[in-house]
Amino acid sequence: MDSPAFQTSRRMLALKTKEECRLGNETIQVWAVELPSKHAEGILKVIKDNVEGQDRIDLQHLRRFAKPKFLPKHILGERDRIKELHCVPRAWETSAPAVMQASCENAVWDWSTPAKARTTTRAQTLYLLICPTNVISMADLHSLLLDYTPFASSAESWAYPLVIKEVTVPLLSPTSPAQADEWSNKYWPTFYRKTNPFGAHPVSMSKAEDELQTSECNGFGVEHALELAEEVAQITKGEGLGVGTGCVIVERVEGKPEIIAVAGDARYKPLSVPAADEPHGCSPGNVMAHAAMRALGFVGRKRLRVASGQVSKAAAKAESNFANVGLAHDETARDGFFLDLPVNSFEQKYFDNDNIKPDGYLCLKLEVFLTHEPCMMCSMALVHSRVGRVIFKHRMPETGGLTAELVRNDTGPVGLGYGLCWRKELNWQFMCWEYIQQTHGESEADDTTAASTVSQYSKPPMANETIVESSFACIHV
Amino acid sequence: MAAKTTVFGEVPNRAYHERFMRKAIEMAELALASDETPVGCVFVHNDVIIGRGINGTNASLNGTRHAEFVALAEIMAKHPQSIIRETDLYVTVEPCIMCASALRQYGIRAVYFGCLNDRFGGCGGVMNIHTDNGVDRPFPAYGGIFREEAIMLLRKFYVQENNKAPEPKPKKNRELKTAILPISAPNTATAGAPAPPPTTTNTPDLPTPQG
Numbered sequence: 001m002d003s004p005a006f007q008t009s010r011r012m013l014a015l016k017t018k019e020e021c022r023l024g025n026e027t028i029q030v031w032a033v034e035l036p037s038k039h040a041e042g043i044l045k046v047i048k049d050n051v052e053g054q055d056r057i058d059l060q061h062l063r064r065f066a067k068p069k070f071l072p073k074h075i076l077g078e079r080d081r082i083k084e085l086h087c088v089p090r091a092w093e094t095s096a097p098a099v100m101q102a103s104c105e106n107a108v109w110d111w112s113t114p115a116k117a118r119t120t121t122r123a124q125t126l127y128l129l130i131c132p133t134n135v136i137s138m139a140d141l142h143s144l145l146l147d148y149t150p151f152a153s154s155a156e157s158w159a160y161p162l163v164i165k166e167v168t169v170p171l172l173s174p175t176s177p178a179q180a181d182e183w184s185n186k187y188w189p190t191f192y193r194k195t196n197p198f199g200a201h202p203v204s205m206s207k208a209e210d211e212l213q214t215s216e217c218n219g220f221g222v223e224h225a226l227e228l229a230e231e232v233a234q235i236t237k238g239e240g241l242g243v244g245t246g247c248v249i250v251e252r253v254e255g256k257p258e259i260i261a262v263a264g265d266a267r268y269k270p271l272s273v274p275a276a277d278e279p280h281g282c283s284p285g286n287v288m289a290h291a292a293m294r295a296l297g298f299v300g301r302k303r304l305r306v307a308s309g310q311v312s313k314a315a316a317k318a319e320s321n322f323a324n325v326g327l328a329h330d331e332t333a334r335d336g337f338f339l340d341l342p343v344n345s346f347e348q349k350y351f352d353n354d355n356i357k358p359d360g361y362l363c364l365k366l367e368v369f370l371t372h373e374p375c376m377m378c379s380m381a382l383v384h385s386r387v388g389r390v391i392f393k394h395r396m397p398e399t400g401g402l403t404a405e406l407v408r409n410d411t412g413p414v415g416l417g418y419g420l421c422w423r424k425e426l427n428w429q430f431m432c433w434e435y436i437q438q439t440h441g442e443s444e445a446d447d448t449t450a451a452s453t454v455s456q457y458s459k460p461p462m463a464n465e466t467i468v469e470s471s472f473a474c475i476h477v
Numbered sequence: 478m479a480a481k482t483t484v485f486g487e488v489p490n491r492a493y494h495e496r497f498m499r500k501a502i503e504m505a506e507l508a509l510a511s512d513e514t515p516v517g518c519v520f521v522h523n524d525v526i527i528g529r530g531i532n533g534t535n536a537s538l539n540g541t542r543h544a545e546f547v548a549l550a551e552i553m554a555k556h557p558q559s560i561i562r563e564t565d566l567y568v569t570v571e572p573c574i575m576c577a578s579a580l581r582q583y584g585i586r587a588v589y590f591g592c593l594n595d596r597f598g599g600c601g602g603v604m605n606i607h608t609d610n611g612v613d614r615p616f617p618a619y620g621g622i623f624r625e626e627a628i629m630l631l632r633k634f635y636v637q638e639n640n641k642a643p644e645p646k647p648k649k650n651r652e653l654k655t656a657i658l659p660i661s662a663p664n665t666a667t668a669g670a671p672a673p674p675p676t677t678t679n680t681p682d683l684p685t686p687q688g
Binding site: 271272273274284286287288293296297299300301303304307311314315316318319320321322324325326327330333334336337338340362363375376377378380381383384385386398399401416418420425426427474475476 | 504507508510511512513517529530531533535536537538539540541542546547549550551553554555556557558573574575576577578579582583584596597599603604606609610611612613
């Protein structure tokens with residue numbers, strides 16, 4: 001399943017969240033020490049008992065004990081080379097070395113028998129990750145450890161030289177196995193725990209990617225939804241109503257997708273009082289008529305239509321509040337402004353289908369497919385509407401609200417950096433992907449192979465994949 | 478990194494603006510009397526109110542139908558869209574991120590508001606959509622006009638709502654709190670700036686705001 005051929009058939013790339021962009025590469029300095037493994041637990045207890053705040057920072061993603069062979073070379077440093085010269089005999093490496101330590105500092109090491117081949121008789125050593133360097137000073141730590149075996153200045157203390165090292169380690173959990181591997185090679189053995197503190201849970205992402213990329217359900221997968229969005233975009237544009245962006249909203253009931261709303265951008269549809277003096281080119285048009293806003297509006301309209309008596313009554317009562325506060329409502333003008341009703345037969349066809357589950361809440365957990373990355377208004381509208389999954393095709397670096405990146409990195413063109421799909425400060429987050437273009441090679445036939453069981457989450461685009469940047473200059477869509 | 482903006486600075490010609498904020502507060506009071514979220518707004522063009530709004534999310538089952546949008550619909554029924562560029566908004570609660578972006582795209586001249594929306598405010602509460610770098614003209618936002626009244630209206634609403642719950646919570650939870658904390662510098666998260674640490678240092682203006 002995890003063959004390269006299969007991976008290239010993916011069509012979605014998870015959008016990095018704001019926190020992934022910001023925190024993903026943060027590191028922290030820690031103290032580490034090498035010690036014989038038989039004393040490892042004892043020294044760890046000493047640390048836990050005596051170093052207050054040693055666990056204040058969560059470093060659960062790092063191995064507490066690491067075998068030297070799994071550590072990057074720069075941590076092992078000079079030690080190993082000296083060892084190969086057989087100059088620093090250590091009790092756990094050789095059995096009963098006949099070594100004497102001279103009394104003064106600059107004395108030379110002496111031995112009476114040659115050291116044995118270490119590969120066979122060497123006792124295990126481990127590196128202990130002690131704690132962040134800001135918790136205790138090197139001097140205090142040094143004097144603490146010198147009170148305990150094997151570092152205590154007892155008879156055999158000479159055999160265990162106490163060398164505390166300052167090591168750079170990743171501060172936060174990796175968000176993919178690939179990142180864990182990278183950090184293990186670069187910093188310190190790192191676990192990937194199949195969690196992501198900065199975005200959607202990898203299991204949820206993986207499940208969503210499987211569902212969205214499987215065309216078997218009614219022959220309606222992510223590529224079909226985006227084709228539909230593109231179709232309505234072009235139809236509406238062809239009618240002179242919009243800029244050529246589109247939005248499709250899908251409800252997935254027990255795996256079966258239902259197309260709830262299909263809307264094209266219609267910002268140039270004249271309002272009650274048209275802006276006669278403003279040519280399309282220099283007018284933002286009616287901002288309410290962006291494709292995403294209209295599609296969300298369709299869902300509300302559809303909900304009103306299929307609502308139960310109780311929900312209808314509550315909505316009607318709320319509607320009457322406008323009159324209570326003295327707001328005379330010109331419904332035609334209102335509908336003309338919000339354009340939350342179809343503007344052509346193509347939109348109408350999907351709107352007329354009473355296929356939404358009755359009495360649902362707003363757009364809770366619905367799937368939204370967009371030809372273009374939505375503007376901040378539309379992005380926040382998606383947040384307010386509690387959508388579940390969003391996929392867009394063209395990135396809008398100058399106006400888009402979903403991309404979190406501020407500097408060009410492994411996932412393509414940059415944006416404004418809002419990353420509105422996953423902001424902890426807000427009261428709702430949703431999963432978000434960019435649709436990626438296969439630039440060469442893969443045939444469409446591959447699309448119908450089995451669903452992925454391996455999440456492609458967090459992997460950067462590969463050589464034959466491209467993130468699509470919009471050809472629009474700088475308009476809001 | 479965008480500079481931190483303060484929206485609680487001196488409001489020039491405050492008495493003039495209080496006149497229109499009073500109208501917005503009246504809208505919110507009427508909304509409260511109808512069991513609707515007590516957020517009200519008025520749009521003012523050349524000293525004349527051209528649009529008024531209250532929350533419309535419950536009537537439309539559309540979570541985006543905020544008071545500002547309801548008022549904009551009223552304006553567009555009678556005026557060309559370009560009028561917004563010479564129009565100011567008075568709203569009891571800071572516009573949310575969505576509304577702030579919409580207002581900026583329509584070209585609003587200035588926004589005056591009562592209290593901050595520290596859940597999803599777009600003019601200083603959570604983000605600074607009004608001043609961040611962007612393709613549209615930024616707009617100035619002035620907060621704190623009748624702030625205490627705006628907060629009290631919201632608190633009254635949420636106390637009321639508890640009363641309607643099938644099993645009312647103990648009375649102590651329904652007490653109407655009247656103490657209002659002074660304004661502290663909002664810890665705003667801008668597009669480029671790193672998000673603030675997850676401590677709530679913001680002025681807790683709103684219990685559960687609906688922007």
